[in-house]
Amino acid sequence: MDKxxxxxxxxxxxxxxxxKTFFDSLNIPYIVSPNTSKEIMDRGIRVxxxxxxxxxxxxxxxxxxxxxxxxxxxxxxxxxxxVNNQSCTNFWAAYDIVNTLFDIDILNYNxxxxxxxxxxxxxxxxxxxxxxxxxxxxxxxxxxxxxxxLKRKKNAQINLSKLNSKKTKILIVSHPYNxxxxxxxxxxxxxxxxxxxxxxxxxxxxxxxTSKLSEKLSKNLYFKYSKESIGSIIYAKDKIDGIIFISxxxxxxxxLVNELVMRKIKKPHLNLIIDNNSTFTGIETRLESFLDVLRxxxxx
Amino acid sequence: MHNISFPxxxxxxIPAEYLMSHALNAKIIKAPKITTKTIELGSKYSxxxxxxxxxxxxxxxIECLDxxxxxxxxxxxxxxxxxxxxxQEKILxxxxxxxxxxxLVTEGKMRITRIHKMIKQINPxxxxxxxxxxxxxxxxxxxxxxxxxxxxxxxxxFEVNKGSFEKLKSEMLIKFSKVKSYHxxxxxxxxxxxxxxxxxxxxxxxxxxxxxxGELYTIMEPFSNYFLExxxxxxxIEIKRFTNVDYLFLRKKRRMKKYLKNNKYIKYxxxxxxxxxxxxxxxxxxxxxxxxxxxxxxxxTPEIGAMPTINKVASAYDVPxxxxxxxxxxxxxxxxxxxxxxYDMLEMRxxx
Numbered sequence: 001m002d003k004x005x006x007x008x009x010x011x012x013x014x015x016x017x018x019x020k021t022f023f024d025s026l027n028i029p030y031i032v033s034p035n036t037s038k039e040i041m042d043r044g045i046r047v048x049x050x051x052x053x054x055x056x057x058x059x060x061x062x063x064x065x066x067x068x069x070x071x072x073x074x075x076x077x078x079x080x081x082x083v084n085n086q087s088c089t090n091f092w093a094a095y096d097i098v099n100t101l102f103d104i105d106i107l108n109y110n111x112x113x114x115x116x117x118x119x120x121x122x123x124x125x126x127x128x129x130x131x132x133x134x135x136x137x138x139x140x141x142x143x144x145x146x147x148x149x150l151k152r153k154k155n156a157q158i159n160l161s162k163l164n165s166k167k168t169k170i171l172i173v174s175h176p177y178n179x180x181x182x183x184x185x186x187x188x189x190x191x192x193x194x195x196x197x198x199x200x201x202x203x204x205x206x207x208x209x210t211s212k213l214s215e216k217l218s219k220n221l222y223f224k225y226s227k228e229s230i231g232s233i234i235y236a237k238d239k240i241d242g243i244i245f246i247s248x249x250x251x252x253x254x255x256l257v258n259e260l261v262m263r264k265i266k267k268p269h270l271n272l273i274i275d276n277n278s279t280f281t282g283i284e285t286r287l288e289s290f291l292d293v294l295r296x297x298x299x300x
Numbered sequence: 301m302h303n304i305s306f307p308x309x310x311x312x313x314i315p316a317e318y319l320m321s322h323a324l325n326a327k328i329i330k331a332p333k334i335t336t337k338t339i340e341l342g343s344k345y346s347x348x349x350x351x352x353x354x355x356x357x358x359x360x361x362i363e364c365l366d367x368x369x370x371x372x373x374x375x376x377x378x379x380x381x382x383x384x385x386x387x388q389e390k391i392l393x394x395x396x397x398x399x400x401x402x403x404l405v406t407e408g409k410m411r412i413t414r415i416h417k418m419i420k421q422i423n424p425x426x427x428x429x430x431x432x433x434x435x436x437x438x439x440x441x442x443x444x445x446x447x448x449x450x451x452x453x454x455x456x457x458f459e460v461n462k463g464s465f466e467k468l469k470s471e472m473l474i475k476f477s478k479v480k481s482y483h484x485x486x487x488x489x490x491x492x493x494x495x496x497x498x499x500x501x502x503x504x505x506x507x508x509x510x511x512x513x514g515e516l517y518t519i520m521e522p523f524s525n526y527f528l529e530x531x532x533x534x535x536x537i538e539i540k541r542f543t544n545v546d547y548l549f550l551r552k553k554r555r556m557k558k559y560l561k562n563n564k565y566i567k568y569x570x571x572x573x574x575x576x577x578x579x580x581x582x583x584x585x586x587x588x589x590x591x592x593x594x595x596x597x598x599x600x601t602p603e604i605g606a607m608p609t610i611n612k613v614a615s616a617y618d619v620p621x622x623x624x625x626x627x628x629x630x631x632x633x634x635x636x637x638x639x640x641x642x643y644d645m646l647e648m649r650x651x652x
Contacts, residue, residue, distance in 0.1 A: 049604055049608060051625065088601070089379050089570060089571030092568060093568070093605030095567060096568060101608055220403070223383070250599045252380045259347035263394060273349070
């Protein structure tokens with residue numbers, strides 16, 4: 001039995017790389033839940049409240065999958081990155097929801113920069129709980145952050161180079177836990193690549209630049225992740241052909257932010273809202289006609 | 301001269317109007333009472349899966365602008381409520397209205413410097429000391445109103461002469477809106493408190509006691525919860541409610557800091573008032589309440605996050621709890637049926 005379970009959902013797409021290198025260099029065995037399947041999603045839907053957003057239901061499904069396969073499950077709480085950089089309230093409550101619904105041991109840390117709780121502090125706390133000493137944790141933490149930065153830079157470069165591609169360029173504006181999840185956004189991305197479109201991801205740009213640029217669309221936005229994704233629109237708008245918004249139903253920040261952005265931008269865009277009853281056939285039809293519209297524009 | 305207007309919530313338009321007209325010397329355009337038309341107007345222009353207070357406030361704003369307002373004031377909370385105004389401003393501008401929008405709270409925090417800047421836009425020559433004094437009176441007025449409301453909630457279901465509480469309350473609110481000094485307000489409050497206490501009530505010992513918890517807007521605006529409190533009172537039930545403006549402004553922070561320390565049910569704040577409701581549930585369970593009603597507008601994310609925990613607390617104490625999620629399409633009859641079944645069940649439990 002592995003020691004730590006990492007649900008492949010929500011936080012994983014932000015911090016997964018850091019966690020994996022961190023635990024690897026501390027020699028702690030861990031298990032990451034597999035890509036979302038119908039079974040995992042159904043598990044999530046069964047345990048969750050019916051009004052929770054699809055991504056959170058999915059997350060709970062992954063936790064449910066892992067609950068008897070490991071000793072601890074890693075559930076952080078992400079609250080804010082200083083003033084005006086709040087995260088969604090589901091991220092605040094994730095720990096308490098998991099703690100209430102499941103009878104398991106949870107490895108937990110809190111990121112709340114307004115109160116001085118940082119990622120570094122959190123990982124040190126976890127390392128100590130697992131019986132490692134300060135030196136080992138320090139080394140592992142540094143390595144994790146270093147490799148994470150490296151990977152992000154590399155991804156950003158790939159993303160930027162895509163902007164000069166000759167294919168139809170589509171910017172996906174969505175949270176990474178929707179974009180890369182195999183049931184929520186996976187099919188959409190696969191379809192676009194199959195149809196020979198260049199897919200550019202809003203979350204792979206340099207977040208410092210994008211979150212500053214977001215002020216041009218919305219001055220008082222205080223959701224950190226939404227800031228980054230809408231900033232990318234301004235960043236890339238001259239080079240892309242179209243924008244696809246993907247949000248999970250009923251995402252709180254997206255319901256307001258995407259609506260505002262769609263009212264302000266003048267690019268062709270498609271708004272896809274995914275819930276647990278969505279079938280890909282319906283989405284495929286919409287994607288197909290969207291691509292037709294874009295390509296018609298190019299050749300005209 | 302600006303014509304200020306703001307979405308209303310319960311009876312709180314009286315202190316709000318009082319503050320603005322005295323401290324800012326501005327003309328207030330009173331928002332019309334919320335009706336079905338308001339909510340229809342609001343949801344027509346709202347994004348599809350936004351929470352219901354957005355639709356209510358947007359509808360009210362359109363009605364206010366039609367009445368001639370040119371400055372709108374919006375509040376905000378610790379959830380997406382704080383971001384409402386930017387989208388609402390855009391939606392209303394797209395509808396070709398011309399106005400200024402002012403938002404007092406972002407991220408659940410009020411910053412004095414920010415508010416000062418905002419107020420300067422309305423009235424550059426406002427008197428700071430005078431404004432502070434009237435803010436003080438207003439806060440006290442809210443406190444007194446909330447205290448009286450608490451008393452009314454406990455007793456209105458048992459009044460001997462029907463309507464005596466409501467009649468006295470509307471009389472009190474009119475008097476409150478005309479006070480000139482803090483002293484006058486205090487005297488008025490003491491006077492009315494006595495008169496409320498003298499209203500004849502008949503309270504049987506085996507009466508039902510129900511606590512109402514939930515999302516703040518739905519709780520405080522009676523129209524948005526389909527007059528739930530009135531409905532309960534008409535069935536002779538004693539009501540306890542925690543959320544009011546006085547609590548949100550002054551007591552919430554201290555209470556929650558204390559509560560979240562070493563709590564066995566909840567470790568962190570879940571945003572907005574969600575963790576407060578866990579605390580409220582625990583209080584209600586420990587103090588012998590017969591049942592709990594949890595109300596919220598649909599898609600209220602913080603409350604949804606706290607609902608599993610609330611459920612756990614209630615089942616640990618074996619207290620029945622019912623959840624209502626209100627949208628503009630909720631049917632009043634459906635709500636009444638569920639409510640009736642709920643208190644029938646409570647009564648049966650009580651007799652056992």
